[in-house]
Amino acid sequence: MYKSVTNRRSFIKKMAILSAMTAAASMFPGILFASEQEEGIPKDANLDWKKGPCRFCGVGCGILVGTENGKAVAVKGDPNSSVNKGLLCVKGYHQIMCIQSKDRLMHALVKKNGRYVKTPLNEALDIVANKMKDTIANHGKDSVAMYTSGQSTIPEGYVASKLMKGAIGTNNLDCNARLCMASAVTGFLTSFGADEPMGCYEDIDHADYFITWGNNMAEMHPVLFSRMLEQKSRRRAKIIDFATRTTRSSTASDRSILFEPQTDLAVANAICYEIIKNGWVNKSFVEKHCSFNKGLTNIGYGLEDKFKFTDKPEKIDFKAYKEFLKDYSPEKVSKYSKVSVKDIKYLAAIYGDPNKKVVSYWCMGMNQHTRGTWMNNLVYNIHLLTGKISQPGNGPFSLTGQPSACGTAREVGTFTHKLPHGVVMNKKDREMAARIWKVPVERIPSKPTYHATEMFRAVDRGDIKFIWTQATNPLVSLPKTGRYRPAMEKKSCFVVVSDVFPTPTSDVADVILPAAWHIEKSGLYGNSERRTQHWDKMVEAPGEATADAWMFIEVAKRMGYGDLFPYSKENHVEEIYNEYRKFHEGVKHGMAPLEVLKKESGAIWPYVNGKSTQWRYNATYDPACSNGEDFHFYGKPNGKAVIWQRPFEEAPEKPDQEYPFWLNTGRVIEHWHTGSMTRRIPVLHQAMPNAYVEFHPDDAKTLGIRNGENIKVTSRRGSCILPASINERGLPTKGQVFVPFFDENMLINDVTLDAFCPISKEPDYKKCAVKVQKV
C-alpha cells in the first residue's frame, strides 16, 4: 500500500492520504478504502505477493504482503480470503510500517549493573537457560513460569507448552488470552462441553438481526462490522447495539439500548423470562437437545491472593428454571438495569420470532466481567431456548481480541490447566500428551497452578523466582498494575522478556530477547471462526531478532531437553505443526494438513475429508454428529447442551459517595491493545496520540469540566491523569467515565481492580469505582 521512500514528496503525499483514511476510519464505522490498495501500488513495481493473516485482531483477515528487494513495501487484503474478501481496516493497511521503527529490538540486551548491555543472542540464551535451571535446582520446578500470548503463533504456543509441561514438568504456563476470552472458554465448556463458536462468519450473510452485547465492533472488529453494514444496506438486516456506552457501533446500528454496568446478567434472564412467558420456546429442540443445571451462587470475586473456587453443578428441570426466572420479569429488571420494559420485550421478541435469524456477538464486554462465564451461559440460554443455534444465520458468537487467541491459547492450550488436547486434570489427556511428547506421564502435573492474575501475585509474593514473557505487555495490560510493576522490579524474580519493541514490561527485564515480527518468520494463527491460517516467512528479521519458537527450542536444548525438541531451524514450523496435529485427529477437531493451509487462505476445523466444517453440532454440516438427530451436542457425554440457571449478582465495587463514577476501559480503532506496535505507526499515532477520559456531557457540566482539561482519575488503588473528552469518540452513560488503555504514558490499569470471574479467572476491566478531579 505504501512504497519505500525514494521520493520525499511522494512519501508525504502518501502520508497525507493515509491521514485522511485514518480520520475517516475514526468517523465512519466500517468505512473501507479497498481500491486504494491496488491503485496505490506503482504499476511498474515488481512486487512479490505473499499471503498470510493480519497481525492484529481475532477476525483473522487475509492479507497479501508485497515484498521488493527483501523489504515489505505494501499490504493489501487477500481477495481469496472468505473472512475479509479483499478488505482491510485502517490498522491492517498500515501494519508493516511498525517493523521499521527506529527503536526496534534487534539484539539481546542483558542488564548488568543496572544498565542494558548489547549481548550476542547465543550468550543471552545461555544466561536464560542457566538461570532457569539454577532456579529449578534451588527452588523447585514451580518457581519458574512462562507468560505467553494470543499473538504467539501455534508452533510458539506448542513448544512453550511442551517445554513447561512436558520437559520441565510444571503447569506454570498461562497467557494474556486469560485477560480477554477465558470467560468465553468456560462459557462454551460449561454449556456445550467443547470450546469455540459453533458458527462462522458466513452467518453474517444469513442473519436478519445482529445483536451486539457490550461490543463496539465498528472499532474493534471493523471488517466484520462492515460486512454487517453491507447486509443492513443490501437485505435490510438489523443491528441492535446493547451496551453501557454509546459508540461508533451504536450510531451505525438500527437501535442502541443502554444498560447499567453489570445488569446484563439480569436483562439476559429477563429475555429468557419473556421467551418462556410468551410461548416462544422451541419445545422439541429443548426437549431433545438441552438439559438444565444450576451452580453455586455468591461465588466471590477473586480479590484475595490464592483465591480458590470450584463450581458444583446440580441438575434441575424446566419447571425449576421457570420458577427461578420469576425474579427477572422485565418490570423488575427494568428498575435496576435502566433498560425500559419496552426495550427488554423488544429484544426478547427478536430472539423469540421463529421467522427471524439472529446472531449474537460479543467480546470483552461480556468476557471481562466478574460473572463472565455466567454471562456467556446466559446468552447461550437464549439461543438454546429458541433453538437458534448451529444454523446459517442463527447462533451465539464470541469474538476474540487477538489473532491467535483461539489457535494458540485455546487450541494449543497455553493456559495452566490445558494441554494441546484436553486438560491436565484428565488422566487420558495427560497420557496422550506424554505419548506424543515422548515423556513419562508422571512428569505432567495433574493440578493447574497460576492463572494470569495469580501468576503475577505469586511474583509479588516471591513464590515465582523466574518469569519469561513473550509477545505481551503485562505491565500495561494487567489490572491493578500498581501492584504488579513493583512486583516485577523485585530482585526476588528474574525477568526475561521476548518482544519486538521495548515496552514498560521490557523496562523491568533482566534479559530482553529480540523477537521476529510475524512476517519475519513462518507461522500459523487460528482466528475466531476456528480458521487456521498459515504463512511463510516473507522478509528477514533485522539484526539477531529470532522467532520465539526457535528461542524456546534453543533454551530447551541448553537445559538438556534437546531430545524432546528435535526440530530443524529451517523447517521447525512444519515439523511442530505436524506433531501438534496428532493431538486433534478425528472428526471433532481434525486440523487441515499443512499442504492445504499453504495453498488456501485458511481452513476451518473440524477439517474432515478435505472439507471445513462451518456449523458444528448440526448434522447437515458436521460429520461428528452421530446421534441420528438433527443436532448433536457431542461435547457433553449425554449429547445435550446445558441451559444454566445463573442469577444477577452485584459487581465487587460500585460507585459510592467517595468514588462516585463507574470506570470502564477499552480500546480505540487506531490502536492495537497496549499500543506497542500501532503507536510506532506514524499515521495511527498522529490520529490518536494519547489516551483520554470520556465524560457524559451532563456530568462534565456539573463538574465544570471542558474538553482537553487535565483530569485525575482515582480509585482505591491508584490514579491516572488524562485530558477530558466530551462528545468526541464515545459517550458513556451518566455516572460513568471511559478510558482507553493503549497509552503507556497514561496507565489507566494502575486504577483498575484485579477482581475476576471465579470460574474463568478473567479480570473485569469494565467496572470499578473512581472519583475525578480537575488538576
Added chain:
Amino acid sequence: MPIKSYLAHAIQGKKEELMNALIDLNQCEVVPAENQDVLALVTDTPNEKEEEILKEKIEALNSLKLLSLVSGFNTPQN
C-alpha cells in the same frame, strides 16, 4: 509547496460524480471509500495561493456536501 489532505463528503449518490470532477482538477489525488459517500483527497500545489484557488474550485463543485481538512504539509519539491 503545500500538500494537504481532506475528507470530501459527497452529496448522497454523487460520489462518482464528485470523484470525476476532482480528478479533472489535475492537482488532486482521490481515493474513494468503498461503502460511504466519502473520498480521501490529497491536493498538491506549488504555493499557498494556488492551494487557495484550488480549494475554492473544489468547494464550488455541485456534488460536494462538505470538505474537511485532515492534514497539511509544506515541503520543498524534489
